[in-house]
Amino acid sequence: MTTKQYDDQQISEEHIQELAAKYDPEAGFRKLAGPLYWLALIGLISFSLFQLYTAIFGVLPAQIQRTVHLGFALTLIFLLFPASKKQKSAGRKGVPWYDLILAAAATAVGSYWYIFMDDLVMRVGRLTTNDFIIGVIAIVLVLEATRRVVGMPITVIASIFLAYAYLGPYMPGFLEHKGLTIERIVRTMFFTTEGILGTPLAVSATYIFLFLLFGAFLIKTGVGEYFNDLSIVIAGRRIGGPAKVAIFSSALQGTISGSSVANVVTSGAFTIPMMKRLGYKKEFAGAVEAASSTGGQIMPPVMGAAAFLMVEFIGISYWEIAKAAAVPAILYFAGIWIMTHFEAKRIGLRGIEKHEIPDKKEVLKKLYLLIPIVVVVYLLMSGMSITKAALWSIVSAVLVGMLNKETRMGPKQLAETLADGARSALGVAAATAAAGIIVGVVTVTGVGLKLANGLLELSGGYLLPTLILTMIASLVLGMGSPTTANYVITSTIAAPALLMFSVPELSVHMFVFYFGIIADITPPVALAAFAAAGVAGAEPIRTGVISAKLAIAAFIIPYIFVISPQLMLIDTTWWEASWVIFTAFIGMIAIGAAMIGYWMRKLNIWERAVALAAGMLLIYPEGIWSYIGLGVFAAMLAFQYYLLDKDKWSRGASASV
Incomplete structure (x- = not known):
């Protein structure tokens, strides 16, 4: 077992990796071997080279840049990330047949806009049967890949929003809307730049x-x-x-x-x-x-x-x-x-x-x-x-x-x-x-x-x-x-x-x-x-x-x-900014003391309350309040010094007796 040693403590690399995989789904990827290892490695390197190429020579048309980026990501996710925690813990080095099918489908999704760009532009949003099928597959693959590599919370939220788009007429109160057809949902999600291919993916790509x-x-x-x-x-x-x-x-x-x-x-x-x-x-x-x-x-x-x-x-x-x-x-x-x-x-x-x-x-x-x-x-x-x-x-x-x-x-x-x-x-x-x-x-x-x-x-x-x-x-x-x-x-x-x-x-x-x-x-x-x-x-x-x-x-x-x-x-001016920054830092000292219950000495409940109030006033960068907070802070500081000196005098007097 390999370990990293810091001082007199040891934490195994394996334990670190287990924790990362447990709390960060992105760390739970498969350790592949054989031809699949080389396939994934070549895919990862090609992904980086594609991004570097378009950064150097110019980004491709929006739909192509984004779908190729998405295709690379989805394909590699299904090759590298197992479907369940049970599979992760099993340490299997191969890829199940169904993940190979999903990876192939992801490759098809990623290349669709590149192959049919002219036809898709000419149709201006009118979907053929093939378009519709590819759009549905894209949505499903995105949700499943997100579940595997990111986790359930965002997957659930995205799924709820898709359901909301369709079930609008049945929503209560102000949430009601006329609802979207399945075809329009698919068109919006994959055949416009308002859904999956929108600004967030553009920035990622x-x-x-x-x-x-x-x-x-x-x-x-x-x-x-x-x-x-x-x-x-x-x-x-x-x-x-x-x-x-x-x-x-x-x-x-x-x-x-x-x-x-x-x-x-x-x-x-x-x-x-x-x-x-x-x-x-x-x-x-x-x-x-x-x-x-x-x-x-x-x-x-x-x-x-x-x-x-x-x-x-x-x-x-x-x-x-x-x-x-x-x-x-x-x-x-x-x-x-x-x-x-x-x-x-x-x-x-x-x-x-x-x-x-x-x-x-x-x-x-x-x-x-x-x-x-x-x-x-x-x-x-x-x-x-x-x-x-x-x-x-x-x-x-x-x-x-x-x-x-x-x-x-x-x-x-x-x-x-x-x-x-x-x-x-x-x-x-x-x-x-x-x-x-x-x-x-x-x-x-x-x-x-x-x-x-x-x-x-x-x-x-x-x-x-x-x-x-x-x-x-x-x-x-x-x-x-x-x-x-x-x-x-x-x-x-x-x-x-x-x-x-x-x-x-x-x-x-x-x-x-x-x-x-x-x-x-x-x-x-x-x-x-x-x-x-x-x-x-x-x-x-x-x-x-x-x-x-x-x-x-x-x-x-x-x-x-x-x-x-x-x-x-x-x-704001630089003078105003300097004052705001100065009072905010002073305020954080008072708030920190209030939260811990210690400044130069242990604080009682009332001292902590006053310190917290002084800190809040100091952080709030508005005229008179900052000055009031500064005054309370100075009084608290002086009081701390007074009590500290008093404690020292008392201890000295006791020692002399």
């Missing part, structure tokens, strides 16, 4: 695939491991060092990872044992990693690939999205950092021993490994197209890898990386195709507006109750869905209600995105927290509850940036 491939090249060049070493050097010696290493490492890992669960099981494999060894309770250790790893999805530049979907959905530049997301994301991680610091102070934890820290000089010598990250941020900020920025970033990763003999790529390593990148894109392709079904039904039935009106009616037309209801809807819709599909679903179903108020569109989209992502650590379906509990050997629900507590910033900040968009640097 262009931007997202390239950035996932970029992530695969970064991992191959050792950037992932370097993030861990750099985090230990920066934060390891501090109070509660292992927890701060987890936070810092997960923030960095989030720039290359598109999955909270994947982030947990990779970085958590060494951070969680360190935290446990130095005295953190196992539930708290798992919660720190889960909250931090989930935060990686809201951290620019990639934001779990959702940033690129926002570009298409909102119609603004990538730079505007990244700039707006930066401060809330930093505040999120600052909140976790502050709470782990206070927890470490409360229970008297130290940092990592000096001899356990990697050599600082050696780590800093490898700073060049961060060049690809710098390149992608610079290119995206400079206004270069997302596709070209991704291409040059991949080139920079390959060149950086050549600087180190251990990571220098030969033909074999290059082929493996191309295959890994394509494999990581399969779940996204399936999820965005399924999300396209939801978007298509919303578009043709108008249910989005109806749901928005329903939410407004329930909230009485007031913003705050509408925000609360939208938050609940986003948390429910986000449960068990990957980042890209999560954002598509929440922005399509939950966001329209908020757009009826005078709120910036970007603030609304970020609001639903945040709460969709936080579903990963919000019980009862908290996949990232449950995965972290598996690594830590902790109780899952309790780990999820503590994770949500550590992520308190993610439950507060979205309300603030909807009410006051200055927090997202929207329509």
Whole structure:
């Protein structure tokens, strides 16, 4: 059995893989052998080469680009992903006959538009029998592939929306509509760009695939491991060092990872044992990693690939999205950092021993490994197209890898990386195709507006109750869905209600995105927290509850940036922005102290209540309230110093007696 050792703890690679497969369906692929292995490998490499070719020489017509992308993904999913967990656990290396048939059908679906493009355009939506059959097969394959590689939640939601499209006349109240025929549903789903072939799949077939491939090249060049070493050097010696290493490492890992669960099981494999060894309770250790790893999805530049979907959905530049997301994301991680610091102070934890820290000089010598990250941020900020920025970033990763003999790529390593990148894109392709079904039904039935009106009616037309209801809807819709599909679903179903108020569109989209992502650590379906509990050997629900507590910033900040968009640097000056950022950071200190129950000393219930109120006032970036919060914060700080000095004097007096 192969193992990775961190300090005096050992976690087997097999256990890590089991946890990943249990909580992240994308990790449960077959280990093929023989001709099928080579078939799948060639398919994966061809998928990456197709995407690179169209990125370099120009994207094909929309229907062809998207269906070929979808055909590759569906075919490979049926070859690589078994139909049930029982088959996964059996470890079968072959592919059942029915999956070979499904893979062949997927290939036919993927090539249909390419072969019959002229005829389909000339018919302008009139379906032949063959068209109808292919359309039905496409819908069924998308749902089944999504179930296998993404999971049941989004599959069920997409299926419910398909049923709703047909059963419209039988729906109660405001949900009623005239209903769509089966033929129209099939036509919308596969023969227009409003359904499966809609915007979500378009972004998967262009931007997202390239950035996932970029992530695969970064991992191959050792950037992932370097993030861990750099985090230990920066934060390891501090109070509660292992927890701060987890936070810092997960923030960095989030720039290359598109999955909270994947982030947990990779970085958590060494951070969680360190935290446990130095005295953190196992539930708290798992919660720190889960909250931090989930935060990686809201951290620019990639934001779990959702940033690129926002570009298409909102119609603004990538730079505007990244700039707006930066401060809330930093505040999120600052909140976790502050709470782990206070927890470490409360229970008297130290940092990592000096001899356990990697050599600082050696780590800093490898700073060049961060060049690809710098390149992608610079290119995206400079206004270069997302596709070209991704291409040059991949080139920079390959060149950086050549600087180190251990990571220098030969033909074999290059082929493996191309295959890994394509494999990581399969779940996204399936999820965005399924999300396209939801978007298509919303578009043709108008249910989005109806749901928005329903939410407004329930909230009485007031913003705050509408925000609360939208938050609940986003948390429910986000449960068990990957980042890209999560954002598509929440922005399509939950966001329209908020757009009826005078709120910036970007603030609304970020609001639903945040709460969709936080579903990963919000019980009862908290996949990232449950995965972290598996690594830590902790109780899952309790780990999820503590994770949500550590992520308190993610439950507060979205309300603030909807009410006051200055927090997202929207329509504000640099002076106003600096003040907002300063008061928000101070506010997070007070909120962190209130949540943990410790500042410079243990806080009683009333002190915690006052600290929480001061923090909320400071985060709310509106004139007089920030000044009041700052005054309360200063008074609390002075009171802490006074009581601390009083305690020291009392202990000194007792000792002298």
